[in-house]
Amino acid sequence: MTEASLIGLFVATVSFGALLYLAALGELLAEKAGVLNLGVEGMMAVGAVTAFIAGVELKNPWAALLVAMLSSAILASVHGFFTVGLGAEQVVSGLSLTILGLGLAAYLGKDYVGLPPGAELVPVEWAGLSDLPWVGPIFFSQAPIVYLALLMGITVSFVLSSTRLGLALRAAGESASSTDSAGHSVLGLRLSAVAAGGALAGASGAYLTLSITPQWAEGLTAGRGWIAVALVIFGAWRPGRVGIGALIFGGTLALKTRLQTFGVDFSPIILSMLPYVLTLVILLVISIQARKRPSPAPFGLGLAYRREER
């Protein structure tokens, strides 16, 4: 194992970590507001394909990113309409969204398979910092979306903990009737959280086709949306912990493709299971703690709200 390949591993860890973090932050927003959205995988796929298409057609990576975020936000709003607006079962709607999103992405992208990218988000060079040994390549030569993920993490964390909007959003996820009687619109809060979550999943998908693997192929998301869903539980619904989890899970993704080149005789399939095994362990810990204190999961997660229902 050379120094270069080790640095390469860490570069990929941060990069995959950011990819997962964006999607997980989106899911965290929705879940904090009380809406479970299992459609992350589908929203990522739609984000990835629309970013690629917009890149080819518009030749501008930033416009492509915006298109991806918008598309996924619209797709997420379908989930919002059914679950928040009509009170439909969230698990069913979310799973449908994943299947719908994956199908839609395959359909939209069928003429773009194998095409060269029209636009790419190239790594940012930070004057002076990028040339530092180790930290330079790992932290200061990443694609702009990595810094966007970090910025979003800080923003989401601040909004949730220290603003009126965040308080109301968390309240909507804990107890819709309390939020309603406090004069906040549960419908509005939940719909916007779901849409914002979709936009972040879209950005995550765009990162794939604009930077990590700048091309389109069906099945490109490869289950990473599901890892993002698990990540929210792993991070106990806290943006900071989810960030740490993203790096750990990102590390497993980065390691998976490099195991052989490192000459380690370890099945990459077991490594793929690691995020889910870790999540189960965390669930166990949460469940044991729940005997003494309330669970960190939003209490109203998954529950529809209708005002005049007793």
Added chain:
Amino acid sequence: MNQAPSSTNDSTLAVELSDVWKSFPGVTANAGVNLSVRTGTIHALLGENGAGKSTLMNILAGVYRPDRGELKIHGQSHHFRNPADALSAGIGMVHQEFRLIPSFSVAENVVLGSAATVLRTRQVELQVSELAERFGLKVDPSQPLWQLSMGERQKVEILKILWRNAQVLILDEPTTVLTPSEVGELGDILTKMANDGRSIIFISHKLHEVSGICDEATVLRQGKTVASALPIESTGQRELAQLMVGTSASSTDRPSPSTPGAPLLELDGLSALGDRGLEAFSNLTFQVNSGEIVGIAGVAGNGQRELADVIAGLRPSTTGSLLMDGADITTASPQFRFKSGLAYIPEDRLGVGLAPRLSITDNAILRVYRQQRRGPFILAEKALSYCKDIVHRFGVRSADLEGPIAALSGGNLQRLLVGRELDGEPSVVVASQPTRGLDVQGVKAIQELLIQQRDSGVAVIMISEDLDELLTITDRLLVMESGVIRGEFDPRTASRDEVGMAMLSDGQAITDT
């Protein structure tokens, strides 16, 4: 109608509701209700369960929209579309079920409705505790809500409304969750707020509390106003009671003395843990005989709920043994206990006792569905006729037996639950707060059913916080405090004060002053 409203003009009226109508499927909850509340007074809204009090207040608080009717706040007409509208017009409501968020701190709960765009935790907590002190509400703003007692949570609810600077406060049966000393404290707080120029609507059906706290009263019966703006001081409790029930509600007479037989339920050194893993009660030894009602008195939270759970088999005991009719059932399943003749009327009717989203019929057969089946299928016809039988025999008033049970009022829910439990001809009945929150007639009906059971040789345990009720209908009275029996009384000779002293023997020194 009994008395003309005192001379008022619009400017002194905080709330004026006229000719309010509201229907739910199958029920007309409000049929032309009128209500006037003068500014700076504590106004009692009286009525039996199902009289339409909560519906009317939910309309005033913007939760429900009326089908018809006019609503004026401080002389101005309003049409609330949601609770936010009501709040901005200065109306705040403390619901019977608190609208609080357990994982939030006290301060977060308080400011939820109106917080600054950016929150500075320290500063917010300071502001909340300043507000709390102004009205004598003692709470720690940084404490997470789930650690608070029910009485403290109520203070947080009141603080929430004060934080929004509401001028009209609605309290929906606020005393049901309070201990007697907390009721007194609440009265002081409300008086302070009224002196501050705020108007308070106090929903209740406990007349002695109303006369201690409120200035005026409006009485509802079957969705209509039967008396408005009665001055409390000059109106007797008897007159109020008559207005509420329509007929003279005579106090329950003592039933004929019992003739106890052999012990049917025996507790020997029984102990169990509470929800938080602390000991709920320890080393309880007593027995309940055939043909007697044994009352368990005590302030809520002294182990009574856990005791009922353990007897019903819903909570494991840690030490000791439990015998029913001589057979050891310490570790038996709830199903086995039911089959052996144990009926359980739980404190939490809609959670433990009944399934809110199932129909009345489904709830009625919940215990005995094995008798209404052929193979794996439930026989709908048979189930329905069984349900009709219970509904008829126990006087459940209901429009739609296939409709969800949550549409029933509290009294009818309890009749159905008690009917279902007593139908199996039990030998032991455990009734936990069986009459709490019921109207006068409902209380009477349930008490009579329990006495009937006793007279037919059933052993009855009745857990209640209503001391007067226990002193009237039980044959023996045990007082539970901090998980142990503090005394046994003969309700025929015991004085209220004696029993009250035993109830408060130790806990008092810790909670007060």
